[in-house]
Amino acid sequence: EVQLVESGGGLVKPGGSLRLSCAASGFTFSINSMNWVRQAPGKGLEWVSSISSSSAYIYYADSVKGRFTISRDNAKNSLYLQMNSLRAEDTAVYYCASTTVTTWGIFDYWGQGTLVTVSS
Amino acid sequence: DIQMTQSPSSLSASVGDRVTITCRASQSISSHLNWYQQKPGKAPKLLIYAASSFQSGVPSRFSGSGSGTDFTLTISTLQPEDFATYYCQESDSTPYTFGQGTKLEIK
Numbered sequence: 001e002v003q004l005v006e007s008g009g010g011l012v013k014p015g016g017s018l019r020l021s022c023a024a025s026g027f028t029f030s031i032n033s034m035n036w037v038r039q040a041p042g043k044g045l046e047w048v049s050s051i052s053s054s055s056a057y058i059y060y061a062d063s064v065k066g067r068f069t070i071s072r073d074n075a076k077n078s079l080y081l082q083m084n085s086l087r088a089e090d091t092a093v094y095y096c097a098s099t100t101v102t103t104w105g106i107f108d109y110w111g112q113g114t115l116v117t118v119s120s
Numbered sequence: 121d122i123q124m125t126q127s128p129s130s131l132s133a134s135v136g137d138r139v140t141i142t143c144r145a146s147q148s149i150s151s152h153l154n155w156y157q158q159k160p161g162k163a164p165k166l167l168i169y170a171a172s173s174f175q176s177g178v179p180s181r182f183s184g185s186g187s188g189t190d191f192t193l194t195i196s197t198l199q200p201e202d203f204a205t206y207y208c209q210e211s212d213s214t215p216y217t218f219g220q221g222t223k224l225e226i227k
Contacts, residue, residue, distance in 0.1 A: 033154075037164075045164065046223040059214045066146055094166055095163055105211025108175060110163035 002109040004096045016086050016118070022049075022079040022096030022111055030074035031101040035107055036081050038092035048077040048094070049081065050104065064090075086118045093104030121209050122126035122146050126219035137198045141222045143191045143208035155184055158221075159204045162172040167201045168193065169211075201227075 010056040022034070036048040041068045049070040058070055069082040077095055093115050097107035123146035133139050143153065151171040156164040166175045168184035171191060181196040195202055203226050208219040 044221050045158075045209070045218040047209075047214075047218070050214070050216075061215045101169065103152075103170070103211060105152070105209075105214070105216045106166070106169045107156075107164070107168070107209075108166045110165070112163055 002098065002100070003109045004098060004109060004111035005109060006094065006096050006114040009094065009116045010120065011117045012086055013120050014087060014118055017084045018086065018116060020081040020083065020096075020116070021093055024077045024079065024096075024098065025102055027098065027109075029077040033104060034070075034072060034079045035097045035099060036070060036079075037095045037097050037107060037110075038090075039095070039113075040089075043092075045115075046092075051079070055061070084115070086116075088118050090116060091111045091118050092116060122149060122212065122217050123214055124208055124217050124219040125184055126206075126208055126211055126222050128222060128223065129220065130223040132225050133198055134227045135198050135200055139195045139198055139224065141193045141206055141224075142187075143193070143216075143219050145189045145191075145210055145212075148188045149210045149212035151156075151187050152210055153184075153186065153191045154209045155182075156207045156209065157202075157204045158207065164207065198224075 003025045005023045035050045036091045051070045067085045093113040095113045096111040098109045125144045153171045155168040159175040172184045206222045
């Protein structure tokens with residue numbers, strides 16, 4: 001059974017930093033691309049970032065480019081999102097999502113999410 | 121960026137009804153269209169990918185169709201557990217844009 005478990009969310013002041021983690025199990029993590037998707041309170045879904053299996057290809061939404069960094073450790077079956085220069089508009093539930101099908105951009109399994117609140 | 125527009129934004133229906141949700145892309149995305157279901161307080165769940173392919177474990181009452189710019193998600197016979205919010209999402213190119221969602225409520 002595929003399991004994705006996010007951690008690292010919390011309350012942070014504007015301008016602060018936070019590092020999210022996602023622990024993966026139940027599938028061959030090292031051969032699949034991975035993603036972060038977020039959802040502001042009461043709002044829709046927004047894609048944040050994607051990373052290929054070997055980390056050779058990385059993409060970001062314009063809203064986070066230059067502030068967020070996605071990375072992975074295939075030996076630890078883990079995905080990360082380093083978030084710097086946080087803004088109020090980054091407040092959201094952040095989901096880790098896998099792409100186990102062959103095509104990029106399909107989010108076939110999701111974690112339960114971790115809430116990030118940016119407020120003074 | 122590709123814009124995704126869903127209609128309707130909300131929909132009231134009864135158990136047993138047939139329901140159709142539409143999604144339009146601002147430019148052609150071939151068949152790179154996915155549908156998700158989200159229940160309150162839960163993570164989204166992939167239902168349909170590549171416009172019409174079923175994700176494993178999804179009931180056969182869900183179906184997807186379309187290509188190019190116009191797509192539909194159909195639920196043939198609504199069940200109580202189907203009341204949720206549905207999102208379409210393009211996977212043609214980054215940013216992978218989602219539609220604004222369709223909230224399906226009990227009439």
